Amino acid sequence: MDLTPILTATITATPAVAGVPVAVPFIVNMIQMFPGLVLPPVIDLVNQYVSNKILKFWVSMLICLVVAGILNFDKIASGNWAEFLGIAGFIFTQAQAVYKTYWSESRARISVYGRGILS
DSSP states (O other): OOOHHHHHHHHSOOOOBTTBOTHHHHHHHHGGGSHHHHHHHHHHHHHTTOOOHHHHHHHHHHHHHHHHHHHTHHHHHTTOHHHHHHHHHHHHHHHHHHIIIIITTOHHHHHHHSSOSOO
């Protein structure tokens, strides 16, 4: 994933081009970071019926690939598979990190399932 547009938009204050403020490309790029924050409850909901850990991994990966495909359909249509897979990997890694850090033992998860992951 090329971070140059994000860094350029945040470090240098370039004037608006064609009436588009500088913050718009930054916000569009930030949208790719949002799914990883909200996917852990969705993935956990789907994976509650799966007992095999390897299958749980692939279900998580598939969900992240689908979300990345929806958000980056232009990259798929143009054949830019390397960038698409990089973004999908980023979403998957972020979802796993958020799951392990916040969701697995959160009060919200315990209230939904009646137990934490360690219980």
